[in-house]
Amino acid sequence: QSVLTQPPSVSAAPGQxxxxxCSGSSSNIGNNYVSWYQQLPGTAPTLLIYDNxxxxxxxxxxxxxxxxxxxxxxxxxxxxxGDEADYYCGTWxxxxxxxxxxxxxxxxxx
Amino acid sequence: QxxxxxxxxxxxxxxxxxxxxxxxxxxxxxxxxxxxxxxxPGQGLxxxxxxxxxxxxxxxxxxFTGRFVFSLDTSVSTTHLQISSLKAEDxxxxxxxxxxxxxxxxxxxxxxxxxxx
Numbered sequence: 510q511s512v513l514t515q516p517p518s519v520s521a522a523p524g525q526x527x528x529x530x531c532s533g534s535s536s537n538i539g540n541n542y543v544s545w546y547q548q549l550p551g552t553a554p555t556l557l558i559y560d561n562x563x564x565x566x567x568x569x570x571x572x573x574x575x576x577x578x579x580x581x582x583x584x585x586x587x588x589x590x591g592d593e594a595d596y597y598c599g600t601w602x603x604x605x606x607x608x609x610x611x612x613x614x615x616x617x618x619x
Numbered sequence: 620q621x622x623x624x625x626x627x628x629x630x631x632x633x634x635x636x637x638x639x640x641x642x643x644x645x646x647x648x649x650x651x652x653x654x655x656x657x658x659x660p661g662q663g664l665x666x667x668x669x670x671x672x673x674x675x676x677x678x679x680x681x682x683f684t685g686r687f688v689f690s691l692d693t694s695v696s697t698t699h700l701q702i703s704s705l706k707a708e709d710x711x712x713x714x715x716x717x718x719x720x721x722x723x724x725x726x727x728x729x730x731x732x733x734x735x736x
Contacts, residue, residue, distance in 0.1 A: 544721045559722035597664050599721040607680040608666035608721045
């Protein structure tokens with residue numbers, strides 16, 4: 510069981526908006542940056558968001574990140590069937606001196 | 620362009636050792652940290668370690684000390700992860716990933732390590 514808690518699955522229709530939450534504590538999300546990753550089936554993860562809300566070059570602005578207290582949220586607008594993937598949050602944990610990942614959220618675009 | 624190319628799949632017996640390699644290209648190798656992340660079949664991501672490519676100093680997650688050794692060969696821009704005394708629960712895809720934890724901006728293609736008798 511992961512220290513960072515994500516919903517196992519979310520779903521929405523094409524064109525709609527979805528959010529994925531990631532809940533932690535003061536030793537991790539509360540005092541460190543959060544990143545978000547997309548993992549398409551059978552491929553390596555891709556960085557979507559870093560430093561809570563920054564997008565690497567090439568990542569469309571349909572993807573956004575935010576953080577409040579000990580929780581972070583990934584938002585995806587204008588859902589496409591190609592967005593169906595597993596999404597992971599990640600952050601540093603100052604007590605463990607380690608990177609933690611959430612358990613992952615499977616996004617289904619109905 | 621930035622590329623991280625990993626060595627091929629491995630099938631090992633319990634108790635054996637394995638080394639997974641990751642060759643970087645397209646950027647100054649010592650300008651970025653390197654990490655290893657593993658993913659057991661059907662499971663989530665698990666961070667193993669990171670290494671300071673300037674100093675060669677590794678830092679391991681709890682549970683990955685002792686049997687796991689993260690090393691560098693800066694002359695060929697390559698990192699290695701050696702795992703000894705392999706156990707069935709080490710079966711996973713191992714990814715190298717560039718960047719300051721937890722922002723990993725480039726990933727290798729992954730190396731499947733299977734531990735089975």
